[in-house]
Amino acid sequence: MTGGIRFDRVSVAYEGTTVLDALDLAVEPGEVMALLGPSGSGKTTALRAVAGFVRPAAGRVFIGDRDVTDLPPYRRGIGMVVQQYALFPHMRVEDNVAFGLKAQKVPRGDIRGRVAEALEMTGMAAFARRHPRELSGGQQQRVAIARALAVRPGVLLLDEPLSALDAQLRSGMLAELARLHRELPDVSVLYVTHDQIEALTLADRIAVMDRARLRDVGTPRQLYRAPRTEFTASFVGNANLLPVTVGADGVVFAGTELKVPTGGAARGATATLCVRPHLVGLGAGPNALTGSVAEVQWRGATHRLYVDVGGHRVKADLRELQRPPALGDEITVHFAPEDAVLLSAGVAAEDTAPVTAGEAAPVTAGKTAPVAEGVTRDG
Amino acid sequence: MLVHSRKGKWATWAVFFVLFLPLFALPLLVVLAASFATNWSSAFPSGFTTGHYTAATRGESLQALTTSLVTALTASLIALVVGTWAALAGHALKKRGKRLLDALFMLPVAVPSVVVGLAILVAFSKPPMLLNGTRWIVVLAHAVLVTAFAHQSVSAAVVRLDPAYEQAAASLGARPSYVLWRVRLPLLLPSLTAAAGLCFALSMGELSATMMLYPPDWTPLPVQIYAATDRGALFTGSALAVVLMTATVLVLFAVSRIRTKASYR
Numbered sequence: 001m002t003g004g005i006r007f008d009r010v011s012v013a014y015e016g017t018t019v020l021d022a023l024d025l026a027v028e029p030g031e032v033m034a035l036l037g038p039s040g041s042g043k044t045t046a047l048r049a050v051a052g053f054v055r056p057a058a059g060r061v062f063i064g065d066r067d068v069t070d071l072p073p074y075r076r077g078i079g080m081v082v083q084q085y086a087l088f089p090h091m092r093v094e095d096n097v098a099f100g101l102k103a104q105k106v107p108r109g110d111i112r113g114r115v116a117e118a119l120e121m122t123g124m125a126a127f128a129r130r131h132p133r134e135l136s137g138g139q140q141q142r143v144a145i146a147r148a149l150a151v152r153p154g155v156l157l158l159d160e161p162l163s164a165l166d167a168q169l170r171s172g173m174l175a176e177l178a179r180l181h182r183e184l185p186d187v188s189v190l191y192v193t194h195d196q197i198e199a200l201t202l203a204d205r206i207a208v209m210d211r212a213r214l215r216d217v218g219t220p221r222q223l224y225r226a227p228r229t230e231f232t233a234s235f236v237g238n239a240n241l242l243p244v245t246v247g248a249d250g251v252v253f254a255g256t257e258l259k260v261p262t263g264g265a266a267r268g269a270t271a272t273l274c275v276r277p278h279l280v281g282l283g284a285g286p287n288a289l290t291g292s293v294a295e296v297q298w299r300g301a302t303h304r305l306y307v308d309v310g311g312h313r314v315k316a317d318l319r320e321l322q323r324p325p326a327l328g329d330e331i332t333v334h335f336a337p338e339d340a341v342l343l344s345a346g347v348a349a350e351d352t353a354p355v356t357a358g359e360a361a362p363v364t365a366g367k368t369a370p371v372a373e374g375v376t377r378d379g
Numbered sequence: 380m381l382v383h384s385r386k387g388k389w390a391t392w393a394v395f396f397v398l399f400l401p402l403f404a405l406p407l408l409v410v411l412a413a414s415f416a417t418n419w420s421s422a423f424p425s426g427f428t429t430g431h432y433t434a435a436t437r438g439e440s441l442q443a444l445t446t447s448l449v450t451a452l453t454a455s456l457i458a459l460v461v462g463t464w465a466a467l468a469g470h471a472l473k474k475r476g477k478r479l480l481d482a483l484f485m486l487p488v489a490v491p492s493v494v495v496g497l498a499i500l501v502a503f504s505k506p507p508m509l510l511n512g513t514r515w516i517v518v519l520a521h522a523v524l525v526t527a528f529a530h531q532s533v534s535a536a537v538v539r540l541d542p543a544y545e546q547a548a549a550s551l552g553a554r555p556s557y558v559l560w561r562v563r564l565p566l567l568l569p570s571l572t573a574a575a576g577l578c579f580a581l582s583m584g585e586l587s588a589t590m591m592l593y594p595p596d597w598t599p600l601p602v603q604i605y606a607a608t609d610r611g612a613l614f615t616g617s618a619l620a621v622v623l624m625t626a627t628v629l630v631l632f633a634v635s636r637i638r639t640k641a642s643y644r
Contacts, residue, residue: 051550073546073549074550074551074554075552076550077552079550080550086547088565090565090568099561100553103548103553104551104552147551157550
């Protein structure tokens with residue numbers, strides 16, 4: 001079965017409310033695509049459109065080169081893992097994993113081997129005779145993944161698979177999922193999450209969604225290092241979004257001249273400068289900003305400082321300080337020119353045309369779309 | 380418990396016993412006592428004999444017991460199949476259709492059972508649907524009367540069933556019929572057995588519609604009890620009532636054993 005998923009202007013509406021608006025997106029065979037967005041952004045709806053649990057009001061969905069828009073879920077050849085696992089409580093682990101094989105009438109002789117193989121792959125072979133209720137959350141998750149993989153799907157749909165696990169288990173499962181994908185290089189994975197760490201860790205490309213629309217598509221590095229929009233900047237990683245005016249050889253922020261690449265933005269235009277908090281340093285340096293400390297948060301390995309600069313909050317994540325500043329202290333922070341990204345103004349979510357996959361795909365990412373003119377080089 | 384003070388607890392228990400004993404327990408105990416009695420002239424029956432039971436468990440009475448059991452089992456089975464089917468179908472319907480279906484199935488409960496009995500008698504007394512005079516008309520009446528309860532308790536469970544299970548099954552390539560047999564019905568098993576038990580108990584005790592319909596060769600136990608007490612044989616009637624009660628409770632107990640097993644999963 002060839003993998004790959006393609007959304008061709010897929011719209012979904014529930015009782016008049018559009019929850020997915022003309023989505024154009026292609027997931028290549030063997031690629032891990034993360035659909036990242038806040039709740040209500042339409043990301044789960046997109047996944048359910050691939051699975052066949054919602055019917056698009058318009059547009060087509062392709063799996064491989066097959067148009068599956070009108071096919072019922074059981075004829076789509078997918079594997080799916082959902083947040084609450086949905087293991088069948090009345091079946092043992094091995095019967096759960098064998099379910100899809102029996103349903104698809106795989107020859108009896110093959111079933112045992114394939115169940116064992118799937119359980120082996122997820123490290124659950126020792127639990128084959130247990131019932132789901134006798135397993136921990138993480139173990140149930142592994143069984144759910146084994147069950148989805150046993151049918152050897154061309155595409156694997158993961159709907160917030162780790163959000164019911166605690167933080168420690170989650171990072172372990174992330175590594176596990178990455179390993180599984182290395183072992184199954186032909187399977188396309190659509191991974192729905194609201195967690196940027198999961199998306200950055202696992203995905204080959206990330207599709208950022210907000211309010212029923214696709215806002216941005218790109219590799220994690222592109223989106224993190226050179227976000228095109230304020231929404232992407234703030235949702236993929238932390239960001240200082242500073243309102244600036246473009247000057248001759250940089251920008252002006254709160255009366256301070258900052259040297260940053262402007263990428264040909266028109267002089268005098270207002271724009272937003274994105275600086276990652278962990279790239280902000282303490283003390284004098286290039287692009288120094290002076291202000292008073294408004295808040296200090298100790299986070300163990302780091303200190304998060306909120307510095308009031310000309311009425312704007314600047315966040316700085318600093319390696320744990322021996323003597324953190326007191327509230328109200330005057331301090332200076334700085335950042336390197338190449339660590340700042342200029343976003344052009346007016347790109348904030350509201351009135352952007354939907355991003356099409358073509359515009360934002362990595363192949364064409366070098367040729368910047370009109371809205372991305374202010375983006376600097378990938379620094 | 381919501382009552383926390385010691386006195387309050389005692390008071391609650393007292394109220395419970397004052398209400399429970401005379402209303403629920405005492406009548407049953409009196410029937411039990413009467414079934415062993417030889418004499419009932421004062422407030423309580425007196426004397427002791429097991430003779431009524433010897434009479435109540437042979438011949439005509441034994442036949443009435445089997446008649447009741449067969450009727451109740453068949454009617455419950457029909458009710459369970461029809462009720463479950465309707466509940467599953469209703470779940471797939473839109474809101475208005477569902478409400479209509481619910482109302483339709485509640486109708487036999489809302490209408491007095493004598494009326495249901497009469498309606499069935501009238502409807503099935505002429506060819507080609509001539510069931511009057513056969514045992515099937517009794518089974519049919521019972522099924523009609525108890526299906527409402529099966530439908531109601533199964534639809535409540537169907538609504539609570541997490542759609543994630545059937546969706547997971549469908550995503551694994553299972554067609555709807557396979558999902559129904561392997562996932563949905565097994566998950567519904569606890570409420571199916573509860574519904575079966577309820578239907579069985581109701582059918583075992585049904586009298587009013589049965590009275591209008593039963594043929595001479597198909598006399599269920601409640602009719603027998605009624606006939607016995609009607610002709611003044613109170614002790615025999617009591618013994619028959621205890622037999623009816625015991626048989627019903629035993630079957631319900633067996634059903635609940637299946638249920639505990641099913642809900643343990």
